[in-house]
Amino acid sequence: MTTSLEELTRLTDAAAAAAPIWRASSADDRAAWLTAIADALDAHVDELVEIADRETRLGATRLRGEVGRTTGQLRLFASVVTEGSYLELIVDDAASDATPPRPELRRMLIGVGPVAVFSASNFPFAFSVLGGDTASAFAAGNPVIVKAHSGHPELSRRTAAIAADALAAAGAPDGSIALIEGREAGNALVQHPVIQAAGFTGSVSGGRALFDLATGRPDPIPFYGELGSVNPVVVTPGAAAARVAELATGLVGSFTLGVGQFCTKPGVVFIPADTGFEDVVAASVAAAAGGPLLTDRITSAFPDGIRDLLTDSSVEILAHGAETADGARPVVLTTDAAAVTARAETLLAEVFGPVTLLVRYGDAAELRAALAAVPGSLTATLHSEPGEDVADVVELLQLRAGRVLFAGWPTGVAVTWSQQHGGPWPATTSLHTSVGATAVRRFLRPVVYQDAPEALLPAPLRDASLASLPHRRNGVLQVPSA
Amino acid sequence: MTTSLEELTRLTDAAAAAAPIWRASSADDRAAWLTAIADALDAHVDELVEIADRETRLGATRLRGEVGRTTGQLRLFASVVTEGSYLELIVDDAASDATPPRPELRRMLIGVGPVAVFSASNFPFAFSVLGGDTASAFAAGNPVIVKAHSGHPELSRRTAAIAADALAAAGAPDGSIALIEGREAGNALVQHPVIQAAGFTGSVSGGRALFDLATGRPDPIPFYGELGSVNPVVVTPGAAAARVAELATGLVGSFTLGVGQFCTKPGVVFIPADTGFEDVVAASVAAAAGGPLLTDRITSAFPDGIRDLLTDSSVEILAHGAETADGARPVVLTTDAAAVTARAETLLAEVFGPVTLLVRYGDAAELRAALAAVPGSLTATLHSEPGEDVADVVELLQLRAGRVLFAGWPTGVAVTWSQQHGGPWPATTSLHTSVGATAVRRFLRPVVYQDAPEALLPAPLRDASLASLPHRRNGVLQVPSA
Numbered sequence: 001m002t003t004s005l006e007e008l009t010r011l012t013d014a015a016a017a018a019a020p021i022w023r024a025s026s027a028d029d030r031a032a033w034l035t036a037i038a039d040a041l042d043a044h045v046d047e048l049v050e051i052a053d054r055e056t057r058l059g060a061t062r063l064r065g066e067v068g069r070t071t072g073q074l075r076l077f078a079s080v081v082t083e084g085s086y087l088e089l090i091v092d093d094a095a096s097d098a099t100p101p102r103p104e105l106r107r108m109l110i111g112v113g114p115v116a117v118f119s120a121s122n123f124p125f126a127f128s129v130l131g132g133d134t135a136s137a138f139a140a141g142n143p144v145i146v147k148a149h150s151g152h153p154e155l156s157r158r159t160a161a162i163a164a165d166a167l168a169a170a171g172a173p174d175g176s177i178a179l180i181e182g183r184e185a186g187n188a189l190v191q192h193p194v195i196q197a198a199g200f201t202g203s204v205s206g207g208r209a210l211f212d213l214a215t216g217r218p219d220p221i222p223f224y225g226e227l228g229s230v231n232p233v234v235v236t237p238g239a240a241a242a243r244v245a246e247l248a249t250g251l252v253g254s255f256t257l258g259v260g261q262f263c264t265k266p267g268v269v270f271i272p273a274d275t276g277f278e279d280v281v282a283a284s285v286a287a288a289a290g291g292p293l294l295t296d297r298i299t300s301a302f303p304d305g306i307r308d309l310l311t312d313s314s315v316e317i318l319a320h321g322a323e324t325a326d327g328a329r330p331v332v333l334t335t336d337a338a339a340v341t342a343r344a345e346t347l348l349a350e351v352f353g354p355v356t357l358l359v360r361y362g363d364a365a366e367l368r369a370a371l372a373a374v375p376g377s378l379t380a381t382l383h384s385e386p387g388e389d390v391a392d393v394v395e396l397l398q399l400r401a402g403r404v405l406f407a408g409w410p411t412g413v414a415v416t417w418s419q420q421h422g423g424p425w426p427a428t429t430s431l432h433t434s435v436g437a438t439a440v441r442r443f444l445r446p447v448v449y450q451d452a453p454e455a456l457l458p459a460p461l462r463d464a465s466l467a468s469l470p471h472r473r474n475g476v477l478q479v480p481s482a
Numbered sequence: 483m484t485t486s487l488e489e490l491t492r493l494t495d496a497a498a499a500a501a502p503i504w505r506a507s508s509a510d511d512r513a514a515w516l517t518a519i520a521d522a523l524d525a526h527v528d529e530l531v532e533i534a535d536r537e538t539r540l541g542a543t544r545l546r547g548e549v550g551r552t553t554g555q556l557r558l559f560a561s562v563v564t565e566g567s568y569l570e571l572i573v574d575d576a577a578s579d580a581t582p583p584r585p586e587l588r589r590m591l592i593g594v595g596p597v598a599v600f601s602a603s604n605f606p607f608a609f610s611v612l613g614g615d616t617a618s619a620f621a622a623g624n625p626v627i628v629k630a631h632s633g634h635p636e637l638s639r640r641t642a643a644i645a646a647d648a649l650a651a652a653g654a655p656d657g658s659i660a661l662i663e664g665r666e667a668g669n670a671l672v673q674h675p676v677i678q679a680a681g682f683t684g685s686v687s688g689g690r691a692l693f694d695l696a697t698g699r700p701d702p703i704p705f706y707g708e709l710g711s712v713n714p715v716v717v718t719p720g721a722a723a724a725r726v727a728e729l730a731t732g733l734v735g736s737f738t739l740g741v742g743q744f745c746t747k748p749g750v751v752f753i754p755a756d757t758g759f760e761d762v763v764a765a766s767v768a769a770a771a772g773g774p775l776l777t778d779r780i781t782s783a784f785p786d787g788i789r790d791l792l793t794d795s796s797v798e799i800l801a802h803g804a805e806t807a808d809g810a811r812p813v814v815l816t817t818d819a820a821a822v823t824a825r826a827e828t829l830l831a832e833v834f835g836p837v838t839l840l841v842r843y844g845d846a847a848e849l850r851a852a853l854a855a856v857p858g859s860l861t862a863t864l865h866s867e868p869g870e871d872v873a874d875v876v877e878l879l880q881l882r883a884g885r886v887l888f889a890g891w892p893t894g895v896a897v898t899w900s901q902q903h904g905g906p907w908p909a910t911t912s913l914h915t916s917v918g919a920t921a922v923r924r925f926l927r928p929v930v931y932q933d934a935p936e937a938l939l940p941a942p943l944r945d946a947s948l949a950s951l952p953h954r955r956n957g958v959l960q961v962p963s964a
Contacts, residue, residue: 020877083959085959091900092898092899092901103887103890103894103896110880212697215702216694219858219908220697222913386935390938398592402927402928402929403930403932404930404934406935406938407585407932407933412582414574416574416587417572417574418588418589419574419587419930420589420929426701431594431926436589438570442913444913446902446915447883447885448900448902448918450886450889451887451888452888453868475565477565477567477952
């Protein structure tokens with residue numbers, strides 16, 4: 001089922017009509033709308049998980065957890081709206097005695113207008129119709145048109161319908177959310193004059209194509225894409241000596257989680273040479289389970305990606321996971337740091353699915369050279385021991401990723417005020433994050449009102465509102481007492 | 483004098499070497515570096531104004547004022563660095579009892595790396611070598627390479643040399659600032675892998691070309707361009723009746739200020755028909771002085787732009803300013819709202835220089851239709867009287883501009899915490915501003931540290947620093963007492 005261009009026009013017209021209502025909506029209304037969607041998702045969890053499992057084969061336990069994460073995310077954004085800091089209210093009082101005399105200026109952020117959201121295959125709830133992009137666009141005061149992922153069309157339709165019903169019942173305007181299907185409709189959406197920004201989670205090739213359409217418009221719009229990430233992990237000699245078994249178990253659990261289809265999967269692991277690390281990983285992976293992949297395209301791309309890596313003479317298969325009747329079998333490959341330094345583009349291409357590449361390094365210089373060749377990533381992880389000098393490595397990791405972990409594994413992404421899910425290209429196209437409270441900043445633009453009569457100011461900028469909202473006045477940050 | 487590609491490589495290498503030092507610099511050091519530049523500009527004001535006047539013919543009074551604005555801006559950014567909110571410090575403590583258990587996360591913004599700045603012709607100080615883009619890139623912790631504007635090459639070289647000396651004396655690293663010249667070098671700069679973001683002030687055509695290069699890179703970078711703006715002004719029937727003489731005087735002063743070469747020049751003014759407004763403006767403009775324009779290109783483009791407008795049969799010349807021996811003579815054109823609604827692309831093209839277009843409207847509906855056709859602008863101004871119903875007009879103006887004025891004229895831009903200088907395309911390419919404290923946000927990217935040992939955290943994220951810096955912890959905004 002694909003959306004016709006006539007139908008798209010009907011939907012963008014509706015979104016354009018809804019935009020001023022969303023932009024002017026009160027914090028209470030907007031928080032209630034976000035909460036209504038979360039409640040409706042929770043109320044339909046059994047039905048939705050059944051559809052999702054049939055379409056994605058990710059399993060009911062994982063999917064039920066993902067619904068919880070998604071509703072938690074919607075509620076976090078409701079609290080972001082209520083708290084009010086996201087408005088970035090800044091007031092400078094008039095200074096008639098300044099040279100030149102300074103007018104009164106009151107600044108806030110307002111919604112950009114209708115937002116296009118391109119949903120992902122691998123998180124049918126958390127990065128899909130009601131995922132982080134939609135939740136943050138709503139929180140910023142914008143209607144949303146979602147391009148469904150072809151991997152879970154029925155789930156997308158049902159989720160959109162539940163959200164539309166919940167929004168209508170909570171008093172949100174018609175046109176608050178719409179769903180489109182088909183690549184052609186998606187391309188038309190990101191180029192449509194009504195659309196003012198876009199969020200995307202997916203492949204480098206798909207994201208790059210849409211980014212080029214968005215920036216190539218007569219009126220370019222911001223395109224917030226999360227595209228691809230190899231998520232480097234560094235194991236120091238100290239960590240390898242101190243806890244090799246724990247590290248091997250953790251790595252195998254992380255790179256096979258969700259059948260290796262997380263954007264934060266550790267795809268390359270730098271290990272000290274001649275420490276026996278590979279043997280322990282090989283033993284650990286032997287029993288690891290694979291499983292069916294999300295779509296036919298991903299299923300066929302997985303062996304192709306491994307074959308491409310193996311064309312490099314330095315790359316060898318270290319070990320496989322358990323045989324699987326249906327789907328992808330985990331596999332661990334090895335190479336060395338010199339090869340990565342010389343041929344990073346080939347060796348560090350992201351392969352979706354349960355595969356990771358162990359890279360042996362001889363010394364710190366060899367490690368640093370290889371790390372400098374790692375492409376931008378969502379995460380970078382360091383496993384070291386107290387007393388080791390790792391400042392240089394931390395500096396390199398911080399340059400290559402938006403989240404730097406010092407313990408654990410990158411596949412878990414806590415949804416909190418501080419979280420950040422982004423990194424240098426190709427991890428993301430922009431400086432902004434698609435996870436965490438600050439994701440709203442992507443769908444807001446600043447407006448400053450000069451010498452406005454109070455009655456013509458947006459409500460949050462009036463003195464009565466400032467008394468209960470965080471704001472800066474004449475340079476001083478002020479937080480109302482609770 | 484143009485910069486060779488070999489020389490460019492030398493400069494980008496130096497910027498790359500300086501970047502980690504800028505990124506890790508303390509707030510005190512960075513503020514001192516900004517202040518050192520401001521002090522050096524002040525110390526050389528006589529020499530610099532002399533060169534600037536020779537190259538731009540803007541006059542010593544205006545140029546001396548602009549130096550003051552520029553040093554004030556540098557000092558504002560020093561205080562932004564010291565205050566610390568710009569770091570957006572957010573900490574979520576670990577929650578081992580959450581499901582799933584939540585790690586500790588500490589987020590901050592860090593400098594993106596070397597920034598390219600393309601300076602403007604019309605503000606040889608405030609939007610040039612040491613203008614807002616450079617000041618905010620420094621404040622964010624990044625070295626800068628400036629592409630000089632060909633309209634004031636000697637001033638650019640001298641300013642850059644003074645800044646480089648001041649930075650060196652204050653202890654900033656080599657490679658902190660560099661200057662390049664020539665279009666080819668500029669194009670190479672924005673595509674250079676070392677450059678991580680770009681700021682630009684100039685024409686729509688020049689900005690679009692550089693934007694396309696920046697977004698077309700294999701690794702696209704953010705391009706913050708301020709391109710073009712017609713800065714609509716609306717006069718209501720009430721305002722026209724109450725204070726036509728004051729409005730006419732204000733308008734003429736604003737559109738001829740700096741010989742009409744401000745990016746905030748009011749280029750289109752919507753006036754109620756049949757109120758005699760035109761006659762008063764005609765009388766007011768008769769004595770207005772023109773003068774020489776900034777460059778040969780701008781000088782020849784001015785009559786061409788007026789001729790293009792006059793090709794539309796609805797457009798007439800209302801009045802001229804005083805004859806000038808040398809340069810552009812002010813001119814006021816008229817048309818009607820229906821023509822603007824039908825042919826906005828032609829009639830609302832920005833013409834640099836002392837010209838404005840009065841647009842007669844018959845009623846509110848005609849005004850609204852024409853306003854909906856106005857392209858994105860830096861500013862929009864409303865002159866109304868208490869008691870008039872202008873909510874619809876304010877809503878339209880707010881959609882079309884980043885600064886909405888309710889009195890006065892848009893050509894003055896106060897540099898303050900709240901100021902915002904941007905708007906929908908083609909006013910700017912992005913949601914961010916090039917003036918005001920929040921300009922720093924363009925040159926920063928978020929990084930979150932998960933479960934980091936304290937010793938490996940960047941200094942601002944350690945508990946000892948948090949005690950004296952604004953930050954959010956577990957969702958609660960906290961401001962240290964002074």
